[in-house]
Amino acid sequence: MRKVLQGLTYAGVLAFSPSVFADIPSTYVFEIDSLHTTQIQLTKATDFSTPTGVTSQLVLQRLEALQTTVEVFVDTEVMQHVYAFTTYSPQSTSFLLQRQAFYFSTFEQILQKHGIPQELKYLAVIESGLVPEATSYVAAAGLWQLMPSTAAGLGLKQNEWLDERLDPVKSTEAAARYLKYLHHMFGDWKLVMGAYNCGEGVMLQAIQAAGGKYDWDSVAPFLPAQTRAYLPKFMAMLYVLNYAPQHGIGAVEPWKPIVSDTIALPKAQSLHNLAEVLDVPLATLKLLNPHLRKGIAPKYYPIRVPKHSKALFQLLPETPTATTAAKTADEIEAYSDDALAKGLVFKPQQQMSQAARAMVNKAYACATMPIKVQDYSAPLSKQQTLWVRTRKRRKNTTA
Incomplete structure (x- = not known):
């Protein structure tokens, strides 16, 4: 096949x-x-x-x-x-x-x-x-x-x-x-x-x-x-x-919705470590967070966990407030080689090796890569507005 x-x-x-x-x-x-x-x-x-x-x-x-x-x-x-x-x-x-x-x-x-x-x-x-x-x-x-x-x-x-x-x-x-x-x-x-x-x-x-x-x-x-x-x-x-x-078609073992909640960690953690702390299957965390490309939750980045497991989140030190999480949610975190391999805590950039610093620069370059962006929350452009007005005028004429 x-x-x-x-x-x-x-x-x-x-x-x-x-x-x-x-x-x-x-x-x-x-x-x-x-x-x-x-x-x-x-x-x-x-x-x-x-x-x-x-x-x-x-x-x-x-x-x-x-x-x-x-x-x-x-x-x-x-x-x-x-x-x-x-x-x-x-x-x-x-x-x-x-x-x-x-x-x-x-x-x-x-x-x-x-x-x-x-x-x-x-x-x-x-x-x-x-x-x-x-x-x-x-x-x-x-x-x-x-x-x-x-x-x-x-x-x-x-x-x-x-x-x-x-x-x-x-x-x-x-x-x-x-x-x-x-x-x-x-x-x-x-x-x-x-x-x-x-x-x-x-x-x-x-x-x-x-x-x-x-x-x-x-x-x-x-x-x-x-x-x-x-x-x-x-x-x-x-x-x-x-x-x-x-x-005559049905689902084999249908997936049921998971009631989830969001948490923000004060330190970067791998989903593997987080699954152990929260006593949640790793597959469940990956299913709720498929957007974490390397399986690592960045510092203060909101991630989803099953709602019943959020109580265990208190075991993690330095739980951030909502305001703190909002201020730092857009940060691109830098990780040392060990942190990437083992999902350890964030290591300040000034303490990083040359190879790790190069990796951070690559991450920033990827995040700031210039691409053509259309702001879909902004008003329509003059050309788009003209098309909309023309459509409405023709509909009124034919009505």
Whole structure:
């Protein structure tokens, strides 16, 4: 079986457990993520139109019953993906169902807070397959596959020690703000999803090529192929994860949400040491903090731990106050070679060896690397404002 980036994907869904796809022929060619499309090769001709007797009319009827904000549709491409995830490879759907409850509880709270339709949580399924460590060939990363420049504009930290695009909570917060920004620009959730995939610049060019029309059917022919395929994947995933039981598919040992709380340590510690002190499995801490790239919690950087274990946090000396933690949370900590290897306490820079000091300089260079940043909390630019006004004026004219 073909292995790609230590995992396998189909229709933009990535899984890091090769055994999940044990029944899929090795002649399949899987795509890395929704940004990179490859052809799917089958060993024999397969009729995708009716997955085990489920017609497109039934799929549409079930989608409409969900009463979503985004207008649903079903076409041949949607049915292809429905077949793939319900009939040909139900194991991949089972993998997603296993993680669904764990991540969706976070998604739903944050999307509701920002006024984003709940069904847009399925974008993360398309983007990463609910694998927070997923990384694409164009450097997008995390559950929501945020690009480095986009994430920086949304306030996420990225350096040698941290990549907050992998943080389930912070990345979802950033993605919700970005989706809200896109909706303010385009006013249509289908266009928002397309722009999330290809970027607002490409979407604006497609709208211009479509004669300034702000609807998906008019704009889609002028979009890249992978973006045109984005909505059919979304519709299929919306159907599959809501109606998997009707196809006899369930999760094997589903992950339950972990009630967590945040703590800030007065000294840098490895997750391994922290797991011993708090009597928490190391795997649990890694699951709650996948954004700690080296498995080390920097000094005063808030990390998540199971709520029941926070009481044991009192065993750690010099517990910082909230004010102190806030002042120092943005610091990039320097570690000696021993601290890196053993997760020991922070060592002041003036006491560091030449090799350790070089390592610190590399960390600062990584953190301060110049990248083009879009401030998504700032007002729209003059050009973006013009597009919004034009869209509103044309809608009022046609009304």
